[in-house]
Amino acid sequence: MYEIVEQLLFYLAILLYVIAWGWHLRGWQLGSAKQTATAIRILWVGWAVHVFLMGIRWYQAGHIPLITAFEFVVFFAMLVIGVFLLFSLKEKNRMLGVFLLPVGLFLMFYATLLSRDIQPELAIFNSLLLKFHVLTTLLGYAAWSTTFAASISFLYLERKGKSSPGLFDRMAYRAAFFAFCFLTLGIITGALWGDRVFGQLWFWDPKETWSFITWLIFLAYLHARYTLDWKGRRAAILAIIGFLAVIFTYVGVDFLLPQIHGTQS
Amino acid sequence: MKARDKLTHHPVTAAFKAVFSFFSSLKTAIPLLVITIIVTIGISLLPTPDLFRSWWYLGLLGLNGVSLTFITIQHIPLILRKKGRNALIGVVVTHLGILILIVGAIYGGMSGFRYEVRVIEDEMTIVPGLPFVIHLEKLEVEEYPEGTFAPSSQQSALKKKQDSHITLVKNGQPWVSFVAKPGAPGYVDGITVLPALNDIGWTFEVIITDGQGRQKIIPVKPWSPPVFNVGEKPMMVHNLLGEGEFTAQLLTMKDAEVLPVGVITQGHPLEMDGFSISLGDIRRYTSLMVYDRPHAPLLVTGCLAMMLGLIWHFYFRHRERGRKKGTSRGENDTHV
Numbered sequence: 001m002y003e004i005v006e007q008l009l010f011y012l013a014i015l016l017y018v019i020a021w022g023w024h025l026r027g028w029q030l031g032s033a034k035q036t037a038t039a040i041r042i043l044w045v046g047w048a049v050h051v052f053l054m055g056i057r058w059y060q061a062g063h064i065p066l067i068t069a070f071e072f073v074v075f076f077a078m079l080v081i082g083v084f085l086l087f088s089l090k091e092k093n094r095m096l097g098v099f100l101l102p103v104g105l106f107l108m109f110y111a112t113l114l115s116r117d118i119q120p121e122l123a124i125f126n127s128l129l130l131k132f133h134v135l136t137t138l139l140g141y142a143a144w145s146t147t148f149a150a151s152i153s154f155l156y157l158e159r160k161g162k163s164s165p166g167l168f169d170r171m172a173y174r175a176a177f178f179a180f181c182f183l184t185l186g187i188i189t190g191a192l193w194g195d196r197v198f199g200q201l202w203f204w205d206p207k208e209t210w211s212f213i214t215w216l217i218f219l220a221y222l223h224a225r226y227t228l229d230w231k232g233r234r235a236a237i238l239a240i241i242g243f244l245a246v247i248f249t250y251v252g253v254d255f256l257l258p259q260i261h262g263t264q265s
Numbered sequence: 266m267k268a269r270d271k272l273t274h275h276p277v278t279a280a281f282k283a284v285f286s287f288f289s290s291l292k293t294a295i296p297l298l299v300i301t302i303i304v305t306i307g308i309s310l311l312p313t314p315d316l317f318r319s320w321w322y323l324g325l326l327g328l329n330g331v332s333l334t335f336i337t338i339q340h341i342p343l344i345l346r347k348k349g350r351n352a353l354i355g356v357v358v359t360h361l362g363i364l365i366l367i368v369g370a371i372y373g374g375m376s377g378f379r380y381e382v383r384v385i386e387d388e389m390t391i392v393p394g395l396p397f398v399i400h401l402e403k404l405e406v407e408e409y410p411e412g413t414f415a416p417s418s419q420q421s422a423l424k425k426k427q428d429s430h431i432t433l434v435k436n437g438q439p440w441v442s443f444v445a446k447p448g449a450p451g452y453v454d455g456i457t458v459l460p461a462l463n464d465i466g467w468t469f470e471v472i473i474t475d476g477q478g479r480q481k482i483i484p485v486k487p488w489s490p491p492v493f494n495v496g497e498k499p500m501m502v503h504n505l506l507g508e509g510e511f512t513a514q515l516l517t518m519k520d521a522e523v524l525p526v527g528v529i530t531q532g533h534p535l536e537m538d539g540f541s542i543s544l545g546d547i548r549r550y551t552s553l554m555v556y557d558r559p560h561a562p563l564l565v566t567g568c569l570a571m572m573l574g575l576i577w578h579f580y581f582r583h584r585e586r587g588r589k590k591g592t593s594r595g596e597n598d599t600h601v
Contacts, residue, residue, distance in 0.1 A: 120413065123423075123424070123426065123427075123448070124423065124447050126448075177579060181572075184571065184572065185572065188568045188572075196447075196448050197447050199450070199461070199554040199556065201564065202370075204308075204309075204317040204318075206309050209305060209308070209317075212305065213305050213306055216298065216302050216305070220295075220298055220302075227336075227340065
């Protein structure tokens with residue numbers, strides 16, 4: 001019974017996200033604020049379904065759904081969309097969603113390829129510190145997804161010669177700051193958990209190394225903006241490089257480099 | 266020449282100025298950071314993560330630290346003038362935190378001790394250099410149900426429960442007792458005792474009795490399996506992993522080939538060539554990591570300072586922005 005409900009909610013969330021994205025795209029093409037507002041409303045409904053899906057899974061599994069690769073990816077998608085909705089509360093723009101929603105949708109489609117089986121939580125993973133590590137790291141990556149989408153929006157507007165792409169530049173910077181803080185917290189808490197379980201704070205395991213590289217790129221971005229006063233195009237390109245590092249750390253490392261890190265399944 | 270001028274023109278002062286000017290330049294800092302990123306990416310792709318502990322990689326981190334310090338010092342007046350006192354506090358505290366972390370990482374690479382020892386249930390283990398003897402009183406282990414892991418999963422060695430009841434003995438007297446398990450190590454006098462996740466198993470004895478009742482006891486430790494003779498036959502033994510009764514398999518070697526001879530369980534010896542081979546005492550063993558980390562306070566302080574600096578910076582920047590927005594509304598283009 002739960003499995004059927006879960007499956008329905010999962011596909012319903014994808015459907016609503018696709019509709020919201022289509023609406024968003026149309027609103028952007030037509031320059032219609034009304035259409036964009038409708039798209040955001042649909043997105044809120046989709047996100048509520050998504051949150052409900054995670055809640056049901058949590059209840060059914062008896063532990064926070066951050067154990068299997070499926071849960072990990074669906075949770076990350078929830079955060080990406082959630083961070084976007086948070087930004088959309090403040091900044092009423094029509095374009096960000098056009099580039100950010102595909103990131104969330106890509107993750108949801110990727111999740112359709114993964115096993116939805118529920119796994120029992122292993123004793124070593126039953127730690128508050130570990131949950132905090134996963135949550136803060138994913139929040140960092142989700143915030144950087146916003147930086148990425150805002151940077152793409154900026155580059156697009158700049159190429160088209162439109163005026164005022166500055167909003168996206170500022171939004172990218174603000175999201176980058178959050179991303180840096182959360183990733184820093186994620187790395188610190190991950191190291192502390194690793195120390196309690198493996199007896200070492202840092203292993204130079206590929207996942208750790210790549211999250212450190214991503215952190216250095218975030219650091220370079222913030223410094224380039226803060227100290228060198230980089231704005232606009234150059235900062236946007238660095239943000240896109242940072243996003244590629246996030247994707248490689250999050251997905252690429254799992255496939256390409258042997259490691260001890262990762263999900264339980 | 267005045268004393269002050271003398272000092273200014275002193276070769277050491279001039280050299281320091283040159284070094285300061287070199288490392289406090291962003292034209293040095295950015296290539297250093299880029300080199301660090303490229304080198305880190307390069308090493309991560311090699312199958313030798315030990316390079317991360319090499320002197321030159323730690324040195325590269327150290328150079329980043331020097332550059333970070335000098336740049337922060339260099340920019341203090343500028344940040345103070347352009348962004349104000351609160352921004353300066355945030356910047357200084359954050360960078361100080363990163364610097365402390367780098368110093369901690371380098372110091373950690375050069376100091377402290379770390380032992381990995383195997384301890385057997387109800388036995389005392391002496392580790393040279395440690396001021397105590399380790400007594401593993403009991404090892405409670407519970408396996409996960411079969412089918413929890415995929416057959417080739419790296420995690421199949423994990424246990425549901427792995428509690429090591431440990432007493433440290435000092436000067437012949439029990440000193441401290443605690444239960445340590447992966448995720449919850451024991452801490453004593455700045456020393457950490459942590460059971461390893463993947464090195465846990467059984468030690469046992471094989472008793473060989475000849476026709477006249479004479480016994481020979483062979484202790485078997487899986488990390489150095491003995492080769493012994495039963496009559497003229499060279500033999501080896503290992504325990505068969507799995508659920509249920511403890512079972513040991515006897516093997517012999519013939520023409521460089523290993524051949525199974527039979528299995529023994531408690532109370533069920535194997536009769537062979539006039540000898541009786543039985544199981545003696547069976548005990549669990551586990552690996553323990555025993556280490557001290559004198560750089561831990563530096564790492565914790567560095568992390569805390571970095572996070573505090575970031576939060577401080579964010580809070581005041583946000584407040585500043587709010588104030589500016591209040592005075593110049595409509596500046597932001599919110600509909601794109």
